[in-house]
Amino acid sequence: MSKFGEEWTRGYRDMLIEAGSRALADCNLHGEEIDGIVVGTMAPGSLVGQEHIGALVADFMGLNPVPAIRVEAACASGGVALRQGYMAIASGMHDCVVVGGVEKMTDTPGEEVASALGGAGDQEWELFMGATFPAIYAMMARRHMLEYGTTEEQMASVAVKNHRNSSKNKYAHFQNEITMDTVMKSKYVATPLKLFDCAPITDGAAAVVLMPLEKAKKYVEQPIEIVASAQASDTLALHSRASMTSLRATQAAAKKAYETAKVTPKDIDVVEVHDCFTIAEIAAIEDLGFFKKGEGGKASLEGKTALNAEISVNTSGGLKGCGHPVGATGVKQAVEVVWQLRGKAEGRQVKDCEVGMTHNVGGSGATSVVHIMKRA
Amino acid sequence: MSPNALFMESVCMISQPVGIVGYGTCVPKYRIKAEEIARVWGEEPDRIKKGLGVFEKSVPDVDEDAGTLAVEASRNAILMAGIEAPAIGAVYVGSESHPYAVKPTASIVAEAIGATPDLTAADLEFACKAGTAGIQICMGMVASNMIRYGLAVGSDTSQGRPGDALEYTASAGAAAFLIGRDKAEFVAEIEETFSFTTDTPDFWRRQHAEFPSHGGRFTGTPAYFRHVMGATQGLFEKMNTKAADYDYFVFHQPNGKFPLEAAKKMGIDVEKVKPGLFTPIIGNTYSGASPIGLAGVLDIAKPGQRILVTSFGSGAGSDSFSIRVTDGMKAKREKYKGYTLADYIADKEYIDYGVYVKHRRKLKSL
Numbered sequence: 001m002s003k004f005g006e007e008w009t010r011g012y013r014d015m016l017i018e019a020g021s022r023a024l025a026d027c028n029l030h031g032e033e034i035d036g037i038v039v040g041t042m043a044p045g046s047l048v049g050q051e052h053i054g055a056l057v058a059d060f061m062g063l064n065p066v067p068a069i070r071v072e073a074a075c076a077s078g079g080v081a082l083r084q085g086y087m088a089i090a091s092g093m094h095d096c097v098v099v100g101g102v103e104k105m106t107d108t109p110g111e112e113v114a115s116a117l118g119g120a121g122d123q124e125w126e127l128f129m130g131a132t133f134p135a136i137y138a139m140m141a142r143r144h145m146l147e148y149g150t151t152e153e154q155m156a157s158v159a160v161k162n163h164r165n166s167s168k169n170k171y172a173h174f175q176n177e178i179t180m181d182t183v184m185k186s187k188y189v190a191t192p193l194k195l196f197d198c199a200p201i202t203d204g205a206a207a208v209v210l211m212p213l214e215k216a217k218k219y220v221e222q223p224i225e226i227v228a229s230a231q232a233s234d235t236l237a238l239h240s241r242a243s244m245t246s247l248r249a250t251q252a253a254a255k256k257a258y259e260t261a262k263v264t265p266k267d268i269d270v271v272e273v274h275d276c277f278t279i280a281e282i283a284a285i286e287d288l289g290f291f292k293k294g295e296g297g298k299a300s301l302e303g304k305t306a307l308n309a310e311i312s313v314n315t316s317g318g319l320k321g322c323g324h325p326v327g328a329t330g331v332k333q334a335v336e337v338v339w340q341l342r343g344k345a346e347g348r349q350v351k352d353c354e355v356g357m358t359h360n361v362g363g364s365g366a367t368s369v370v371h372i373m374k375r376a
Numbered sequence: 377m378s379p380n381a382l383f384m385e386s387v388c389m390i391s392q393p394v395g396i397v398g399y400g401t402c403v404p405k406y407r408i409k410a411e412e413i414a415r416v417w418g419e420e421p422d423r424i425k426k427g428l429g430v431f432e433k434s435v436p437d438v439d440e441d442a443g444t445l446a447v448e449a450s451r452n453a454i455l456m457a458g459i460e461a462p463a464i465g466a467v468y469v470g471s472e473s474h475p476y477a478v479k480p481t482a483s484i485v486a487e488a489i490g491a492t493p494d495l496t497a498a499d500l501e502f503a504c505k506a507g508t509a510g511i512q513i514c515m516g517m518v519a520s521n522m523i524r525y526g527l528a529v530g531s532d533t534s535q536g537r538p539g540d541a542l543e544y545t546a547s548a549g550a551a552a553f554l555i556g557r558d559k560a561e562f563v564a565e566i567e568e569t570f571s572f573t574t575d576t577p578d579f580w581r582r583q584h585a586e587f588p589s590h591g592g593r594f595t596g597t598p599a600y601f602r603h604v605m606g607a608t609q610g611l612f613e614k615m616n617t618k619a620a621d622y623d624y625f626v627f628h629q630p631n632g633k634f635p636l637e638a639a640k641k642m643g644i645d646v647e648k649v650k651p652g653l654f655t656p657i658i659g660n661t662y663s664g665a666s667p668i669g670l671a672g673v674l675d676i677a678k679p680g681q682r683i684l685v686t687s688f689g690s691g692a693g694s695d696s697f698s699i700r701v702t703d704g705m706k707a708k709r710e711k712y713k714g715y716t717l718a719d720y721i722a723d724k725e726y727i728d729y730g731v732y733v734k735h736r737r738k739l740k741s742l
Binding site: 006008009106109110187 | 420423591592593594597598
């Protein structure tokens with residue numbers, strides 16, 4: 001990983017090269033052994049004026065002529081890139097694939113970033129009409145409050161917990177703890193979501209190296225096995241969905257992942273969920289089956305999602321605390337789960353961590369990608 | 377040899393005494409409160425006041441501009457110095473709101489104070505630090521005996537787009553410094569100066585644009601703090617001094633918080649910064665800001681006391697000065713009968729947003 005944050009002095013290339021180099025160093029890998037590159041990135045065209053990211057990465061990592069592709073699935077670009085890399089290995093077409101995720105967001109004025117991110121929704125029916133993502137998730141929050149009695153305090157507790165975790169993560173954007181008061185007294189962005197309910201705009205990159213399991217064992221002492229990779233789609237626009245409080249794509253991807261991995265939510269020790277807003281984490285821990293629908297908020301406020309509580313959720317700090325460089329997020333989630341499964345998550349280690357999960361969402365839930373990993 | 381080592385080898389110390397022989401300020405009498413601006417834009421005033429540390433700002437009258445403010449500040453400086461205007465050999469006016477795109481403000485000032493025609497004059501622009509750049513140019517000219525006195529002015533009627541955060545701070549004011557070389561005339565000696573400059577686009581206004589653009593949070597750490605701290609610490613290093621050697625610190629003050637934060641980051645007692653911090657009550661006078669802060673401290677400092685002043689101009693650069701108040705201050709201060717900074721600050725009249733819109737010519741249908 002590169003350090004997440006407002007990285008004023010580093011550009012798109014610097015960050016992805018830093019993350020890629022670290023991933024290669026982690027498994028003592030030489031460039032000539034790599035036979036494929038997949039990069040998840042959402043909007044480099046709008047944000048830094050650069051397209052053709054696959055070729056860029058191969059070039060600047062010094063890996064030509066290795067084939068390289070860019071994957072885009074809005075904020076799920078990283079998770080979908082990981083899945084594409086997994087499929088390349090699983091198909092037998094590739095033997096060693098580097099999967100990266102990157103986004104450089106702070107070189108662009110805030111309103112332009114909001115507009116670029118808005119493209120993750122339905123441009124014609126949502127963004128064009130003025131609905132930005134905070135507004136869309138605010139509607140989801142309102143509906144969750146109406147249907148299940150979820151409160152602003154419950155949502156605030158998610159941000160407090162995620163900052164507590166990110167305060168122990170040296171790669172995180174925010175390494176400070178916050179109080180309930182900080183969240184509750186912060187300014188409304190789109191009621192009921194306040195500033196501290198929202199993930200920040202962040203620069204950052206993350207990378208992982210994928211190989212067939214037997215090969216991986218020759219490179220590292222603790223390879224991590226991807227035991228399930230599942231992805232599902234839903235309507236692009238929020239208003240077309242049967243429910244505003246459940247992400248059906250998440251439910252479908254999770255069901256498939258649990259079946260493939262032959263595990264249940266009770267078997268998961270650590271999960272990185274997509275908390276672009278605090279309400280998103282509450283909906284996610286319900287949709288992934290850790291809590292019954294409607295009980296996610298209560299469980300959060302009661303501390304059931306804290307480190308080493310009932311289920312350790314977002315030990316990296318999540319999108320709220322660790323930061324959300326959109327294309328990098330899905331890959332960062334995998335990096336965090338690898339560290340947890342290896343017992344290398346300094347200061348925020350989940351005890352006896354055997355099985356981990358990542359959950360990455362694009363837009364308001366039109367794409368959802370879930371991975372389950374285990375110690376090999 | 378590394379670029380830094382090359383620089384250190386070529387560091388030049390001031391070899392001739394240079395100092396301030398008189399100074400003056402000017403702040404328009406109109407004020408608008410943060411509450412009033414917040415009321416119009418539906419913002420919470422307490423959040424603004426706490427966030428920016430600015431409570432009210434000065435507003436120029438309809439017939440005031442960077443030129444008129446510079447003239448008044450310069451007249452006050454000449455009055456304090458007790459010199460004849462024709463003895464001034466150079467006038468430099470630093471501003472980012474020069475009334476003309478082409479046609480100098482400096483010639484207007486020189487004419488108005490009676491220094492014409494035997495002098496050189498030019499306008500300077502370096503966002504908020506053009507005033508201190510003028511001081512440095514005058515220092516060089518008097519020390520090299522090109523001129524006897526040089527007048528350096530920082531003056532602005534700064535702009536902020538309606539509804540932008542800048543609107544709470546962008547204000548108007550000027551400060552003028554007469555620089556000379558005769559120690560007997562000094563009210564304060566400029567012991568040393570050090571500058572820190574990079575190409576950092578944190579804040580800018582393109583040709584023909586009415587309002588400036590800024591990089592939001594980018595204006596903080598990589599811009600203001602890097603340059604203010606770079607220049608201040610560079611001056612410490614050059615002179616082999618430390619924070620404890622100074623009685624007052626004046627930093628550029630785009631808001632009420634940055635100067636205090638910069639002080640904390642450098643281990644400087646914030647109580648040494650507060651006496652020179654005027655932005656909370658008059659707003660950010662841009663090119664006038666750190667010069668006005670310096671003038672305010674000179675008004676209260678005792679002979680022998682040392683002041684470190686560091687400006688900041690977006691784009692970006694900082695000039696630091698080590699200044700020691702001399703014995704000559706007392707007599708000139710007592711003799712001076714013009715308006716002091718304290719007088720300008722006390723003489724105020726509040727206006728509402730409607731009048732403010734008229735004064736700042738923001739009403740486009742007229």
